[in-house]
Amino acid sequence: MSELPVAGSRPSVAAMLLGSGPRFARDAILPPLAFYGGWKVFGLTAGILAATLASAAIWWWERRRARTGIGASIGLAMAISSALAGLTTGSAIAFFAPGVLVNALYGLAFFASVLLGRPLAGVFAGETYPFPPAVKASATYRRVFSRVSIAWGSYLLLRSAVRVLALMHGDVDVIVTVNVLTGVPFTAGLTTWSIWYGVRGFRRGAEWGWALRAGVVALVLLAGLAGPALAGEADDIVRAADNYRRPAESFVWKITITSQEAKKAQSTDGFEVFVKDRGRSLVKFIAPPRNVGRSLLALGRDLWIYLPDAGKPVRIPFSQRLVGQVANGDVARADYAGDYDATLLGDETVDGVACHVLDLKAKTKEITYAAVKYWVAKDGRRPVKAEFYAATGTLLKTGTFEGFKEVVPGHVLATRLTLVDGIRKDKLSVLDYGGIVVRDIPEKYFDKNSMKSLD
Amino acid sequence: MRWVLALALVACLAGAADADEPEATTADWLKALRVRGRLAEEFAYRLHDPGDVSKLKTLGWLEGKYTFSESANLRVATRGYYDAVFAATDRYPDNVRSNQEKELEVREAILALSHGDFDVRLGRQQIVWGEALSTFVTDVVNPKDFREFVLPDFTELRIPLYALDAQWRVAKNVTLEGVWTPDTAHNRLPKKGAEFQFQTVEFRFGRHPVVRLPDDEDEFSLSRSEGGMRLSVLRDGWDVSLIYYDQADKSPVIFQRRVPNTPPRPYIITLEPEHPRLHIVGATLAKSFEPVVVRGEIAVSVGKRYETSNPLDADGVVRRDTIDYLIGVDFPLFWDIDAALQLSQKILTGDATNLTKPGVAGQVTSSLALRLTTGFFDNTLNPSVLFVVGLERADFRLSPRLEWVLSGSVTVAIGADIFAGDRRTLYGQFDKNDRVTFTTTWRF
Numbered sequence: 001m002s003e004l005p006v007a008g009s010r011p012s013v014a015a016m017l018l019g020s021g022p023r024f025a026r027d028a029i030l031p032p033l034a035f036y037g038g039w040k041v042f043g044l045t046a047g048i049l050a051a052t053l054a055s056a057a058i059w060w061w062e063r064r065r066a067r068t069g070i071g072a073s074i075g076l077a078m079a080i081s082s083a084l085a086g087l088t089t090g091s092a093i094a095f096f097a098p099g100v101l102v103n104a105l106y107g108l109a110f111f112a113s114v115l116l117g118r119p120l121a122g123v124f125a126g127e128t129y130p131f132p133p134a135v136k137a138s139a140t141y142r143r144v145f146s147r148v149s150i151a152w153g154s155y156l157l158l159r160s161a162v163r164v165l166a167l168m169h170g171d172v173d174v175i176v177t178v179n180v181l182t183g184v185p186f187t188a189g190l191t192t193w194s195i196w197y198g199v200r201g202f203r204r205g206a207e208w209g210w211a212l213r214a215g216v217v218a219l220v221l222l223a224g225l226a227g228p229a230l231a232g233e234a235d236d237i238v239r240a241a242d243n244y245r246r247p248a249e250s251f252v253w254k255i256t257i258t259s260q261e262a263k264k265a266q267s268t269d270g271f272e273v274f275v276k277d278r279g280r281s282l283v284k285f286i287a288p289p290r291n292v293g294r295s296l297l298a299l300g301r302d303l304w305i306y307l308p309d310a311g312k313p314v315r316i317p318f319s320q321r322l323v324g325q326v327a328n329g330d331v332a333r334a335d336y337a338g339d340y341d342a343t344l345l346g347d348e349t350v351d352g353v354a355c356h357v358l359d360l361k362a363k364t365k366e367i368t369y370a371a372v373k374y375w376v377a378k379d380g381r382r383p384v385k386a387e388f389y390a391a392t393g394t395l396l397k398t399g400t401f402e403g404f405k406e407v408v409p410g411h412v413l414a415t416r417l418t419l420v421d422g423i424r425k426d427k428l429s430v431l432d433y434g435g436i437v438v439r440d441i442p443e444k445y446f447d448k449n450s451m452k453s454l455d
Numbered sequence: 456m457r458w459v460l461a462l463a464l465v466a467c468l469a470g471a472a473d474a475d476e477p478e479a480t481t482a483d484w485l486k487a488l489r490v491r492g493r494l495a496e497e498f499a500y501r502l503h504d505p506g507d508v509s510k511l512k513t514l515g516w517l518e519g520k521y522t523f524s525e526s527a528n529l530r531v532a533t534r535g536y537y538d539a540v541f542a543a544t545d546r547y548p549d550n551v552r553s554n555q556e557k558e559l560e561v562r563e564a565i566l567a568l569s570h571g572d573f574d575v576r577l578g579r580q581q582i583v584w585g586e587a588l589s590t591f592v593t594d595v596v597n598p599k600d601f602r603e604f605v606l607p608d609f610t611e612l613r614i615p616l617y618a619l620d621a622q623w624r625v626a627k628n629v630t631l632e633g634v635w636t637p638d639t640a641h642n643r644l645p646k647k648g649a650e651f652q653f654q655t656v657e658f659r660f661g662r663h664p665v666v667r668l669p670d671d672e673d674e675f676s677l678s679r680s681e682g683g684m685r686l687s688v689l690r691d692g693w694d695v696s697l698i699y700y701d702q703a704d705k706s707p708v709i710f711q712r713r714v715p716n717t718p719p720r721p722y723i724i725t726l727e728p729e730h731p732r733l734h735i736v737g738a739t740l741a742k743s744f745e746p747v748v749v750r751g752e753i754a755v756s757v758g759k760r761y762e763t764s765n766p767l768d769a770d771g772v773v774r775r776d777t778i779d780y781l782i783g784v785d786f787p788l789f790w791d792i793d794a795a796l797q798l799s800q801k802i803l804t805g806d807a808t809n810l811t812k813p814g815v816a817g818q819v820t821s822s823l824a825l826r827l828t829t830g831f832f833d834n835t836l837n838p839s840v841l842f843v844v845g846l847e848r849a850d851f852r853l854s855p856r857l858e859w860v861l862s863g864s865v866t867v868a869i870g871a872d873i874f875a876g877d878r879r880t881l882y883g884q885f886d887k888n889d890r891v892t893f894t895t896t897w898r899f
Binding site for chain 1: 491525526567569572574576581583584585586588594608609610613622624628630632687689692694741742743744745746747748750785787832833835860862863864865866896898899
C-alpha cells in the first residue's frame with residue numbers, strides 16, 4: 001500500500017508550475033551559460049568542462065532530491081556526448097552539434113510516443129505529479145498528453161532546424177545566443193501551456209472532471225485501489241485518534257524536541273504549550289537560552305511569532321520550519337479532524353497492528369500539510385503512523401506515534417511522536433510530551449497583543 | 456482629550472488590581488522569580504579611510520520577572536554597555552565620547568495586571584505597533600535612538616517610555632488598546648563627529664549673526680502628555696488594526712526667528728528646535744495565504760513640518776502633512792530560503808521643493824527592501840542578507856550576515872554594512888562608513 005500516491009491532492013496549475021518551471025529553466029540555461037563563460041575566459045576545454053560540470057551538478061541535485069530527474073539525466077547524457085565530440089575534434093561547433101542532433105531525435109521521440117499510445121509528455125508530467133495507474137490507463141490521460149507531446153515534438157524539431165542554421169553560421173556567440181533564446185523562453189511558455197492544458201483537460205474530461213470539480217480527486221484517482229470510502233466513519237476515526245493527542249479542551253503541556261542528524265550532535269529544544277478549545281494555542285520557547293522569550297500563537301489557521309529582538313508579534317505561515325523536522329503546525333496544532341477531510345482507503349497492518357488507512361486532505365491551503373496518509377489502529381482507534389505530503393506530492397516526513405500512557409486520569413495519550421525526513425532517513429526529530437496540566441487558561445493567552453506581556 | 460484618556464486608563468487599572476491573590480509559600484515565591492540575560496561583544500571595523508576599529512562595545516542585559524499570580528507580575532530589565540573604541544582611538548571628539556562611550560539604563564520596569572478581559576501595563580516600557588519588520592511606519596509610540604543609524608536590533612533602537620498601556624478584549628478577536636504617557640522623550644541623534652552623524656541642512660544667513668538655541672524641553676510634562684488608541688480585529692484570517700496617536704514630533708524641527716539688533720547692526724537669526732504636535736492616523740493589515748504572508752501599513756501624520764531652504768520663508772519651516780505606507784510580502788524561495796520584499800513610500804501633501812534632505816527625496820520618496828534568510832545544518836549556520844534601495848536616488852544599504860550557533864547559549868555572527876549613494880541621500884550619507892562586524896553573544 002505504501003505506493004499509493006495519496007499525496008499531492010489535486011494538481012493545480014500554480015503548484016505544478018512552481019514545482020517544475022524553475023527546474024526546466026535551470027536545466028536549459030545553466031549548461032550553455034557555463035560553457036560560454038568558460039569558453040570566453042579560458043578557452044574551449046574549460047567551456048566544455050564547465051558545461052559538463054553544470055549538467056552533472058544538476059543531475060546530482062535531482063537525484064539527491066529523490067526525483068527521477070529525467071530531464072536532467074538527458075541533459076547529462078547530452079553534455080557528456082557533446083564533451084566527447086568537442087574534446088576529440090577541438091571544435092566548438094562539434095561541441096554543439098550532438099545537442100542539435102539529440103534535440104531533433106528528442107522531437108521525433110515525442111511523435112513516436114504518440115503513435116505508440118505512450119505519450120512522452122506523460123512521463124515528464126509524472127516527475128511532478130504521481131499519477132495513479134488507473135489514471136495512466138484512461139483515455140483522458142492519453143488524449144491530453146498526446147496533444148502536449150505533439151506540441152513539444154513540433155517545438156523541438158523546429159528548434160533543431162534553427163540551431164542547425166546557427167551552426168552553419170559558425171560563430172560561437174551566435175550559437176550560444178540562439179541556444180539560449182530558443183530554449184528558456186519557449187520551454188517556459190510551453191511548460192506553462194502544457195500544465196494549464198493538462199489540468200484543464202482533466203477537469204473537463206468526462207472521466208475525471210466531475211471528481212476534480214468536487215475537490216476529491218485523490219479519492220477518485222485511487223478508487224480502483226482503495227477500499228470502500230466512507231467519509232463519515234473516516235471522520236469519526238480521525239476524531240477518536242485526535243483524543244490521543246490532546247488530554248482536554250484546555251490544558252498546558254511541555255514538549256521537548258530532540259533533533260538528530262547523522263554524524264552530528266543532537267540538539268534539544270523545549271516548549272511550553274497552552275491549548276484551549278480546538279485550534280487555539282500559545283507556544284512559549286523555554287530552551288535553549290538563545291530561543292527563550294520567543295513564542296508562537298495559533299488562532300485557528302492564523303499564526304504569529306513573537307521575537308524579542310523585534311518586540312512585536314509577526315504573522316508567519318504554519319508550514320515554516322520550527323526546528324529540525326518539525327513545522328510550526330506540528331507543535332501549535334493537534335486537530336486533524338478540524339484541519340483535514342478524511343477518506344477511508346482500506347486496512348493495513350503496521351508492525352503487527354491492524355490499522356485503518358486514511359487519506360487526509362487539507363481543508364484549506366493554510367494547513368501545515370496538503371495531505372496526510374494516516375494509519376489508525378482498529379483496536380482503540382489510536383494513531384500509529386502518518387506520512388505528511390506537500391501540495392506537489394512530495395513526501396515531507398513520516399511520523400510514528402508511541403509512548404501511550406495514562407498521564408491524565410482516564411485519558412491515554414501518545415507521549416512521543418517521531419518525525420523522520422521524507423528523503424534523508426537519517427534526519428529525525430523526536431517530540432516528547434510531558435508536564436501535562438489540565439486547567440482553564442485565561443483568554444489573554446490567546447490575544448496576539450498580549451504576547452509580549454506573556455514573555 | 457488626553458486627560459479623558461488618562462482617567463479612563465487609570466479606571467481600568469483600578470478595576471484590574473482587584474484580582475484574586477492566592478496564598479503562597481516561600482518556595483513558591485522563589486519559583487515565581489525568573490532571571491535571564493545576555494552578554495555581547497560587538498566589534499566593527501570601518502573599511503574606508505581611515506580604516507580603523509569603529510566599535511568595541513561590551514553590552515550586558517539583565518532581566519528579572521516576578522510573577523505574583525496569574526494576574527499580576529513585575530518585570531525589570533536593565534541594559535549597560537561600555538564602548539572601548541573611544542579609549543582605543545582618538546578619532547572621535549569628546550562630545551561624542553561622553554554621549555556614546557558608556558550607558559546604564561533601565562529598559563523595562565513594568566507592573567502588569569490583568570482582570571478578565573482587561574490587561575494593564577504600567578511603567579517604563581516599549582509599546583510596539585505595526586505588522587512589518589525593520590520599519591517604523593506605525594511604530595510611532597516610542598522615540599528611537601539613531602546614534603548608530605538603524606543598524607542595531609529595533610528593541611535596542613526604541614527608547615522606553617514611562618507609560619500606561621491598557622487593553623480591553625471587547626469581543627473574541629477584537630481588542631481595544633489605549634496608551635497614555637507624560638514621558639515626552641525625543642529621538643536620540645548622533646552628535647557632531649560621531650561615526651553615523653547625519654547630514655544636516657546648511658543654513659546661509661549672510662552677514663546676520665546666528666544663535667543656536669538648545670533643545671531643552673522637559674521630558675516629563677502632563678500638559679504635553681501623549682496618547683492614543685488602537686483597535687485590532689481578526690476576522691477570517693485578516694488581521695487589521697486602526698490607530699490614532701497624538702504626540703510631539705520626536706525629531707526636532709529647526710524654526711528660524713529674526714531678533715532685532717541695535718541699528719545699524721543686522722538682525723540676529725535664532726535657530727530654535729521645536730517639536731510640533733502631530734496627529735497620526737493609521738492602519739495595519741496582515742494576511743497569510745499559505746505559504747505567503749502579505750502585510751501593509753499606512754500612517755498619515757497631520758501637522759508634520761519640514762525645514763525649508765527657501766530664503767523667503769519667514770520661519771524656515773513649512774507644513775506638509777505626510778503619508779507613509781508600505782506593502783510587503785513574505786514568501787519562500789528555493790532551498791528553504793525565506794524572502795521578504797517590502798515597498799515603502801513617503802508622500803508629502805504639497806510641493807517638496809527646497810525640502811530635500813537625506814530622508815526626503817522629493818514629494819514622493821520610495822524605497823524597496825529585500826531580506827533573504829535561510830539556515831543550514833539544522834539552523835546552526837544562518838546566513839541572511841538585507842538590501843534596501845532608495846528608488847529615486849539609487850542609494851542603498853547592503854547588509855549580509857552569517858550567524859553561527861555554537862551552542863544553545865552562544866552565537867557568533869560576522870557581517871557587513873555597505874552603503875552607497877550620493878552624500879545627500881539616506882544611505883549615501885554613510886557612503887564612507889562601510890564596515891564589517893563581528894559579534895559574540897552569550898545568553899543565560
